[in-house]
Amino acid sequence: MDIEEAFRTINAQVSDGDVDACFYPYKELKHTWRARNGRLAFRISDYMRGSPDDVLESAAWFLTCRARGEECPKSFSSRYLEHVRSAEFWSNCRPLYISRARNLSFKPIGNARDLNAAFESVRLCHFRGGLEKPDLAWARESPSRRIAFLHQPLKVLAVNRTLDSEMIPTFVLEFVIYHELLHAVMGCQAYPDRRVYHTNEFRARERQFAKHDEARRWLARIAVASEGGASLKGVVPQV
Numbered sequence: 001m002d003i004e005e006a007f008r009t010i011n012a013q014v015s016d017g018d019v020d021a022c023f024y025p026y027k028e029l030k031h032t033w034r035a036r037n038g039r040l041a042f043r044i045s046d047y048m049r050g051s052p053d054d055v056l057e058s059a060a061w062f063l064t065c066r067a068r069g070e071e072c073p074k075s076f077s078s079r080y081l082e083h084v085r086s087a088e089f090w091s092n093c094r095p096l097y098i099s100r101a102r103n104l105s106f107k108p109i110g111n112a113r114d115l116n117a118a119f120e121s122v123r124l125c126h127f128r129g130g131l132e133k134p135d136l137a138w139a140r141e142s143p144s145r146r147i148a149f150l151h152q153p154l155k156v157l158a159v160n161r162t163l164d165s166e167m168i169p170t171f172v173l174e175f176v177i178y179h180e181l182l183h184a185v186m187g188c189q190a191y192p193d194r195r196v197y198h199t200n201e202f203r204a205r206e207r208q209f210a211k212h213d214e215a216r217r218w219l220a221r222i223a224v225a226s227e228g229g230a231s232l233k234g235v236v237p238q239v
């Protein structure tokens with residue numbers, strides 16, 4: 001079954017309208033749709049190419065319902081959701097993802113900071129040296145968009161390159177890594193329609209970081225500086 005056939009089959013069960021669907025090489029796993037001349041046109045992440053037929057059908061159910069603003073019965077969507085949350089799926093996608101992640105540098109030693117050293121310090125102090133080590137990367141993107149992320153299935157922890165600076169204390173970098181590693185150990189609260197990551201319990205544990213308040217203030221300043229297009233030097237005090 002190809003992707004268009006999957007969407008046509010599902011769409012015919014819920015609508016008289018027509019539908020187009022094709023794979024698209026998005027950098028991340030994402031899917032988009034828009035209405036064009038009365039037909040819905042889906043662009044499906046090409047990470048899904050080669051997925052089993054029942055996964056494509058389940059994805060078509062899930063996305064057709066989303067596009068129509070309707071809730072998708074769990075029994076229809078679960079095959080797709082299990083598939084894209086599986087370690088096997090991401091281990092297959094990993095080479096493609098890494099090749100497209102041009103904003104990531106996997107050399108941990110930056111201009112001023114060493115991600116390896118910061119990671120090991122956090123792991124030792126806060127996780128008793130435990131935790132599987134992900135691949136560490138510097139990410140080049142606006143810090144107002146995100147300051148770091150942990151992609152658990154891909155085992156990648158990326159930190160915004162802005163923190164690779166003599167002007168920003170090392171504990172800010174360590175706090176950001178600590179935050180991401182907490183996600184690795186605490187998981188999330190799953191509700192039928194959403195997942196909550198920053199629970200009260202998560203925030204309480206986050207505050208156990210010795211310089212939590214100070215680190216948060218730094219991150220707020222960095223976000224404001226980047227939003228206003230100001231240079232870091234003008235906003236962040238020298239240390």
Ligand SMILES: [Zn+2]
Pocket residue numbers: 179183197198
């Ligand atoms: Zn978080």
